Amino acid sequence: MKPEEIIQKIEKELYSTQTNPELVNFGIVETVGDEIVKASGLSNAGYYEEIDFDDGSVGFVLNLDEDFVSIVLLRTSGHVVRGMKVRATGKVLNVAVSDKLIGRVVNALGEPIDGAELKHEKPAYYPVEKIAPGIIHRSPVEIPLKTGIKAIDAMTPIGRGQRELIIGDRGTGKTAIAIDTILNQKKLDMGLKRVICIYCSIGQKQSNLASITAKLKDEGALDYAIVVAATSSDPVSMQYIAPLAACAIGEYFMDRGEDVLIVYDDLTKHAWSYRQISLLIKRPAGREAYPGDIFYLHSRLLERASRMSDKNGGGSLTALPIIETQGNDLSAYIPTNVVSITDGQIYLEADLFNAGTRPAINVGLSVSRVGGAAQTKSMKQLAGPVRLELSQFRELQAFTQFGSDLDEDTLKRLERGKRIAEILKQPQYQPYDELSEILSIFAVTSGLFDNIDVGKIAEIERSLTQYIKKTYPETVKKLSVNAKIDDALRAELEKEIQEFKSINNYGAESATA
Amino acid sequence: MKISQIKDIAKSIVTHNELSEKNLNWICSNFSRQELKLFIRLLSREIKDNNVIASFAGELSGANKKKITDMFPNKRISFKRDDTAIAGGIRFEYGDFVLDYSVTGIVKRILNAIAK
Numbered sequence: 001m002k003p004e005e006i007i008q009k010i011e012k013e014l015y016s017t018q019t020n021p022e023l024v025n026f027g028i029v030e031t032v033g034d035e036i037v038k039a040s041g042l043s044n045a046g047y048y049e050e051i052d053f054d055d056g057s058v059g060f061v062l063n064l065d066e067d068f069v070s071i072v073l074l075r076t077s078g079h080v081v082r083g084m085k086v087r088a089t090g091k092v093l094n095v096a097v098s099d100k101l102i103g104r105v106v107n108a109l110g111e112p113i114d115g116a117e118l119k120h121e122k123p124a125y126y127p128v129e130k131i132a133p134g135i136i137h138r139s140p141v142e143i144p145l146k147t148g149i150k151a152i153d154a155m156t157p158i159g160r161g162q163r164e165l166i167i168g169d170r171g172t173g174k175t176a177i178a179i180d181t182i183l184n185q186k187k188l189d190m191g192l193k194r195v196i197c198i199y200c201s202i203g204q205k206q207s208n209l210a211s212i213t214a215k216l217k218d219e220g221a222l223d224y225a226i227v228v229a230a231t232s233s234d235p236v237s238m239q240y241i242a243p244l245a246a247c248a249i250g251e252y253f254m255d256r257g258e259d260v261l262i263v264y265d266d267l268t269k270h271a272w273s274y275r276q277i278s279l280l281i282k283r284p285a286g287r288e289a290y291p292g293d294i295f296y297l298h299s300r301l302l303e304r305a306s307r308m309s310d311k312n313g314g315g316s317l318t319a320l321p322i323i324e325t326q327g328n329d330l331s332a333y334i335p336t337n338v339v340s341i342t343d344g345q346i347y348l349e350a351d352l353f354n355a356g357t358r359p360a361i362n363v364g365l366s367v368s369r370v371g372g373a374a375q376t377k378s379m380k381q382l383a384g385p386v387r388l389e390l391s392q393f394r395e396l397q398a399f400t401q402f403g404s405d406l407d408e409d410t411l412k413r414l415e416r417g418k419r420i421a422e423i424l425k426q427p428q429y430q431p432y433d434e435l436s437e438i439l440s441i442f443a444v445t446s447g448l449f450d451n452i453d454v455g456k457i458a459e460i461e462r463s464l465t466q467y468i469k470k471t472y473p474e475t476v477k478k479l480s481v482n483a484k485i486d487d488a489l490r491a492e493l494e495k496e497i498q499e500f501k502s503i504n505n506y507g508a509e510s511a512t513a
Numbered sequence: 514m515k516i517s518q519i520k521d522i523a524k525s526i527v528t529h530n531e532l533s534e535k536n537l538n539w540i541c542s543n544f545s546r547q548e549l550k551l552f553i554r555l556l557s558r559e560i561k562d563n564n565v566i567a568s569f570a571g572e573l574s575g576a577n578k579k580k581i582t583d584m585f586p587n588k589r590i591s592f593k594r595d596d597t598a599i600a601g602g603i604r605f606e607y608g609d610f611v612l613d614y615s616v617t618g619i620v621k622r623i624l625n626a627i628a629k
Contacts, residue, residue, distance in 0.1 A: 009627065010627055013626050013627050014623060021612050021613055021614040021618075022611075022612075022613045022622065023610060023611070023612050024611045024612075024613065025609055025610055026609055026610070026611055027609055040609075041608075042609060043608065043609050044609075044610070067554055067558075
């Protein structure tokens with residue numbers, strides 16, 4: 001800054017200074033330990049109020065007892081001592097938000113951790129804890145949020161404003177699904193408005209976070225994404241606040257009428273951090289040593305995801321919480337809690353993952369309670385038979401192990417099921433647009449891939465999509481309009497796919513195993 | 514003994530500003546260890562709440578002292594001169610509140626705002 005600018009700023013501050021007396025509520029530190037400070041005094045302190053220490057440390061109030069308050073330290077210089085004065089700031093813990101956050105990696109306090117300075121211009125200050133919008137302010141979830149993953153967009157579609165849980169054991173691809181969803185928002189598919197993405201990393205390794213951030217940057221996703229990070233080396237209080245702060249950032253954009261996607265990776269570690277803090281401030285322990293309000297912690301966080309009515313801006317906040325199970329146990333405490341809160345779950349299985357089915361989505365146990373309301377008419381029409389055929393295939397698969405003779409119809413179903421399962425596989429970081437998804441699913445459900453070798457399905461699917469887009473723009477146009485696939489369009493598509501097959505000589509070999 | 518009763522004892526000691534040896538012996542022999550700890554805590558809180566420290570710089574006239582006494586009825590005011598920390602104006606400390614009307618306080622607020 002130039003010296004003149006500095007002088008101007010100082011003059012502005014001097015003229016605007018209030019000379020009214022300042023009333024400060026202060027306290028004295030009585031005990032310090034494990035990032036929890038007990039202070040006497042602070043008789044006027046409120047829940048979640050920010051507290052300043054004499055040495056520059058910052059904390060917030062989490063327990064109000066008769067004679068003292070428990071303060072959880074967020075940032076500490078390490079010099080907090082007994083007898084130190086602490087000061088209530090009079091404001092609830094909040095985070096500064098503005099458009100400058102887009103493309104940045106910040107911590108739970110909204111401070112940059114990506115090495116560059118962050119200067120907000122006229123920031124808004126959003127409280128980390130906020131009551132969720134009421135029913136009157138919301139509108140139904142009807143607009144799709146495309147993940148670009150065929151299995152999800154067809155069978156467990158997500159709408160803008162929904163909460164869809166991604167649940168599974170470690171190493172099953174939960175984060176991969178979330179990242180692919182974020183990458184897919186670059187496409188602005190179906191002419192929908194942009195989605196601001198927030199990836200909230202809770203208790204993850206720094207190396208993981210670095211690789212995710214690098215991937216987002218390489219794919220250009222940081223043009224519309226924000227990363228909020230509280231890694232495993234950060235204080236547990238930061239890990240506790242991180243998803244709340246990320247939600248506050250999302251609400252800022254939602255209040256401006258934008259659509260926001262927020263990924264909480266993962267809420268299991270968030271529950272652990274809350275358990276640790278609660279035990280340290282001597283709150284009574286409940287089941288599995290979690291505090292009694294662990295359900296409320298997640299329910300109030302996830303309820304803030306909503307689609308607002310047009311009168312209230314028309315924005316939306318879609319939440320993709322991630323939960324890590326242990327040994328495929330869906331009936332554990334935290335998983336069951338979050339399953340009952342969310343509007344559906346995408347269940348990933350390690351067995352499917354190891355067998356090569358990636359994304360390893362268990363179609364039978366995955367559900368979206370919003371369902372077809374968040375799908376286009378054509379996708380809804382095509383996706384209906386897919387789930388049924390797949391579940392029939394899984395059942396019939398058991399019979400093949402007996403090695404008995406199967407009738408022709410059963411053999412056909414098995415072959416069709418194999419091809420559907422194959423078409424639903426998808427490489428990482430390659431999200432599909434709506435049109436490609438429709439073409440792939442149509443080709444396999446209409447039986448046009450029945451005479452193609454299962455191993456070649458993936459390669460042929462890619463070529464087919466490119467061929468149709470290049471050769472038949474009229475068909476592409478008809479599919480882009482949100483309309484059902486009528487008989488005429490169906491006949492047209494079948495003809496074009498047959499043409500593609502005959503040009504490339506696909507299907508000439510026997511298709512049966 | 515109930516907490517409310519211990520609170521009343523602490524309050525009356527501070528109100529009457531006296532604790533006789535006889536009463537003190539009674540308290541020590543009739544309170545349990547936990548009750549005694551609570552009593553000491555409540556007593557120190559009462560003393561803090563009932564006392565106001567008015568820190569000022571330079572001289573404070575009798576009329577101003579009377580005005581300050583009227584501002585805090587039913588409380589014991591102690592006047593403290595502190596030319597270095599206050600510089601001008603006055604600062605009140607009562608209970609766990611600080612009402613800062615000093616020049617030093619205003620300058621600090623300006624500096625903090627500029628630093629932000």
